[in-house]
Amino acid sequence: xxxxxxxxxxxxxxxxxxxxxxxxxxxxxxxxxxxxxxxxxxxxxxxxxxxxxxxxxxxxxxxxxxxxxxxxxxxxxxxxxxxxxxxxxxxxxxxxxxxxxxxxxxxxxxxxxxxxxxxxxxxxxxxxxxxxxxxxxxxxxxxxxxxxxxxxxxxxxxxxxxxxxxxxxxxxxxxxxxxxxxxxxxxxxxxxxxxxxxxxxxxxxxxxxxxxxxxxxxxxxxxxxxxxxxxxxxxxxxxxxxxxxxxxxxxxxxxxxxxxx
Amino acid sequence: xxxxxxxxxxxxxxxxxxxxxxxxxxxxxxxxxxxxxxxxxxxxxxxxxxxxxxxxxxxxxxxxxxxxxxxxxxxxxxxxxxxxxxxxxxxxxxxxxxxxxxxxxxxxxxxxxxxxxxxxxxxxxxxxxxxxxxxxxxxxxxxxxxxxxxxxxxxxxxxxxxxxxxxxxxxxxxxxxxxxxxxxxxxxxxxxxxxxxxxxxxxxxxxxxxxxxxxxxxxxxxxxxxxxxxxxxxxxxxxxxxxxxxxxxxxxxxxxxxxxxxxxxxxxxxxxxxxxxxxxxxxxxxxxxxxxxxxxxxxxxxxxxxxxxxxxxxxxxxxxxxxxxxxxxxxxxxxxxxxxxxxxxxxxxxxxxxxxxxxxxxxxxxxxxxxxxxxxxxxxxxxxxxxxxxxxxxxxxxxxxxxxxxxxxxxxxxxxxxxxxxxxxxxxxxxxxxxxxxxxxxxxxxxxxxxxxx
Numbered sequence: 001x002x003x004x005x006x007x008x009x010x011x012x013x014x015x016x017x018x019x020x021x022x023x024x025x026x027x028x029x030x031x032x033x034x035x036x037x038x039x040x041x042x043x044x045x046x047x048x049x050x051x052x053x054x055x056x057x058x059x060x061x062x063x064x065x066x067x068x069x070x071x072x073x074x075x076x077x078x079x080x081x082x083x084x085x086x087x088x089x090x091x092x093x094x095x096x097x098x099x100x101x102x103x104x105x106x107x108x109x110x111x112x113x114x115x116x117x118x119x120x121x122x123x124x125x126x127x128x129x130x131x132x133x134x135x136x137x138x139x140x141x142x143x144x145x146x147x148x149x150x151x152x153x154x155x156x157x158x159x160x161x162x163x164x165x166x167x168x169x170x171x172x173x174x175x176x177x178x179x180x181x182x183x184x185x186x187x188x189x190x191x192x193x194x195x196x197x198x199x200x201x202x203x204x205x206x207x208x209x210x211x212x213x214x215x216x217x218x219x220x221x222x223x224x225x226x227x228x229x230x231x232x233x234x235x236x237x238x239x240x241x242x243x244x245x246x247x248x249x250x251x252x253x254x255x256x257x258x259x260x261x
Numbered sequence: 262x263x264x265x266x267x268x269x270x271x272x273x274x275x276x277x278x279x280x281x282x283x284x285x286x287x288x289x290x291x292x293x294x295x296x297x298x299x300x301x302x303x304x305x306x307x308x309x310x311x312x313x314x315x316x317x318x319x320x321x322x323x324x325x326x327x328x329x330x331x332x333x334x335x336x337x338x339x340x341x342x343x344x345x346x347x348x349x350x351x352x353x354x355x356x357x358x359x360x361x362x363x364x365x366x367x368x369x370x371x372x373x374x375x376x377x378x379x380x381x382x383x384x385x386x387x388x389x390x391x392x393x394x395x396x397x398x399x400x401x402x403x404x405x406x407x408x409x410x411x412x413x414x415x416x417x418x419x420x421x422x423x424x425x426x427x428x429x430x431x432x433x434x435x436x437x438x439x440x441x442x443x444x445x446x447x448x449x450x451x452x453x454x455x456x457x458x459x460x461x462x463x464x465x466x467x468x469x470x471x472x473x474x475x476x477x478x479x480x481x482x483x484x485x486x487x488x489x490x491x492x493x494x495x496x497x498x499x500x501x502x503x504x505x506x507x508x509x510x511x512x513x514x515x516x517x518x519x520x521x522x523x524x525x526x527x528x529x530x531x532x533x534x535x536x537x538x539x540x541x542x543x544x545x546x547x548x549x550x551x552x553x554x555x556x557x558x559x560x561x562x563x564x565x566x567x568x569x570x571x572x573x574x575x576x577x578x579x580x581x582x583x584x585x586x587x588x589x590x591x592x593x594x595x596x597x598x599x600x601x602x603x604x605x606x607x608x609x610x611x612x613x614x615x616x617x618x619x620x621x622x623x624x625x626x627x628x629x630x631x632x633x634x635x636x637x638x639x640x641x642x643x644x645x646x647x648x649x650x651x652x653x654x655x656x657x658x659x660x661x662x663x664x665x666x667x668x669x670x671x672x673x674x675x676x677x678x679x680x681x682x683x684x685x686x687x688x689x690x691x692x693x694x695x696x697x698x699x700x701x702x703x704x705x706x707x708x709x710x711x712x713x714x715x
Binding site: 103106107109111113114116117134138139140142145258259261 | 335336340341344348372374497560561595596597598600650
């Protein structure tokens with residue numbers, strides 16, 4: 001629903017999310033605070049009560065935000081590792097294929113170029129939109145067909161062919177892991193809890209009885225920090241989306257080296 | 262006991278009159294907003310102000326891309342031939358997108374694999390039309406695949422652009438053929454070899470793979486020779502993938518021809534040329550003119566067994582023109598400097614531009630409107646030269662070129678038609694009574710002539 005935020009550069013997105021939270025806090029402070037105060041009948045100990053509530057609530061909410069931030073970061077780094085592993089396996093496969101006789105070597109190099117070009121030019125932009133790229137499967141099948149057709153004529157070719165097939169299978173596994181990671185993200189229900197929690201946090205601040213300027217100052221600070229935390233989690237969530245996302249650079253380098261072959 | 266200092270207590274707030282409180286509240290809010298904006302701008306500007314993202318958001322909200330289908334075999338026996346065609350079509354699509362798209366919309370290629378099987382071609386065509394709602398499909402290679410998908414395009418009234426040279430004997434309202442027909446590819450070659458310049462050949466032996474294209478093409482050649490009171494020196498068909506040409510060459514030598522017209526396809530060519538070479542038959546003694554050997558095929562054929570023989574196409578990579586230079590350079594830049602280009606690739610590339618021009622002229626991707634524009638006779642500057650769509654037959658007016666194989670696996674163009682040649686999918690001497698004119702009623706069928714595919 002909110003995937004369009006990933007099209008916005010990080011600094012602007014940070015400002016935007018922070019501004020939304022701070023604005024919400026201020027608008028509430030100006031317009032809702034008098035109503036809430038009337039609702040609480042101007043109790044003398046209201047600031048104490050709200051303070052206790054806010055501390056208690058803050059502990060749970062802080063824990064939730066902290067754990068989510070760590071989980072999102074771990075998820076991001078694990079997908080990054082998957083992509084690095086995939087690229088490394090592909091490089092190893094290419095090295096094996098370079099030892100094949102002609103014209104099999106050239107045919108396979110062309111297919112690998114075709115595949116890496118597709119990954120860089122088409123698959124990655126699709127992943128950035130949260131779409132699982134499908135055409136890579138066909139290209140992998142084409143490479144597999146070519147490998148399977150090859151009949152080694154010497155003992156050396158036999159060894160290289162066996163190794164290439166092993167690397168190819170490793171690559172398929174790594175690729176599958178990357179493709180599965182495209183839709184990896186924090187579940188929607190957790191985002192709802194985080195956002196509702198943020199609103200409740202800000203609403204609790206409105207209950208304090210203090211001067212408006214102080215209200216806006218302190219409430220604004222709290223809202224800004226919450227906004228930044230949510231920006232951080234949102235940026236790290238969906239590892240292939242947005243400016244802070246896993247890049248296709250390892251594949252770009254492989255494609256470049258294949259083009260020089 | 263209150264934990265907060267005086268300003269935070271309700272006594273301060275309640276000491277003000279309601280009107281005064283309201284005025285103060287408004288004043289503070291306005292002040293805060295005014296102060297906050299410069300801070301936000303400073304923060305946003307930390308990373309150099311960049312509003313390209315706003316443009317990108319606007320772009321995303323802009324017109325939907327036009328989906329176009331690309332249907333070739335990426336797997337199976339035909340993959341090695343069809344993959345370069347897909348590349349050529351993708352290159353054209355990317356170039357068009359980089360130049361702003363078509364009617365202000367980007368093209369989105371939907372690529373499907375025909376798997377070298379007719380049933381897969383049918384399934385994927387249905388997928389492209391029904392599921393992906395593509396505006397057009399560029400694809401197919403073999404006539405069998407094209408004939409298998411043809412009813413799907415006709416029933417759903419969608420357009421298929423077919424890039425291969427083929428046997429003719431077909432015309433569909435929903436297909437535009439950008440490859441050559443036999444009267445544009447084979448018959449001019451026969452004329453040339455019968456001429457003084459071509460060595461006054463008299464005995465032409467017909468050798469082909471056993472499927473629809475070679476059989477129909479050779480049927481047309483025999484009828485054409487008949488118009489010149491000549492007969493073929495002999496005719497042999499070998500199964501696709503055939504390897505042992507020993508007995509075939511014996512039969513050819515027995516007929517004592519002075520030219521072999523080869524419509525052999527695929528890997529069999531390696532074995533045919535090798536057997537010929539091993540028997541000590543050189544190109545100067547008995548030249549072979551091939552209709553299905555291009556730069557792509559020469560890549561796997563050793564030069565020592567093919568040099569000096571001929572091939573006939575409308576395009577060779579060695580064509581000297583600025584448009585071809587640009588095409589070759591663009592293709593190599595995108596797909597590798599060791600890649601070679603051939604006639605089907607050029608036709609595949611050019612047909613995307615042909616469709617683009619037609620859509621722009623029609624102002625819509627609607628099938629009927631685009632067809633109408635193409636039937637009016639659209640011209641195109643292709644890498645191989647200027648061509649024109651023949652509205653009557655849905656085939657291209659194309660140039661004929663005869664190439665002699667060089668040692669570097671390229672061709673020397675030894676003869677080129679002075680102008681483009683009009684397509685004849687149903688030459689009158691071979692298919693009496695058959696004709697097509699899509700601008701005036703469509704197909705006119707004559708008596709069956711007994712060739713495959715009729």
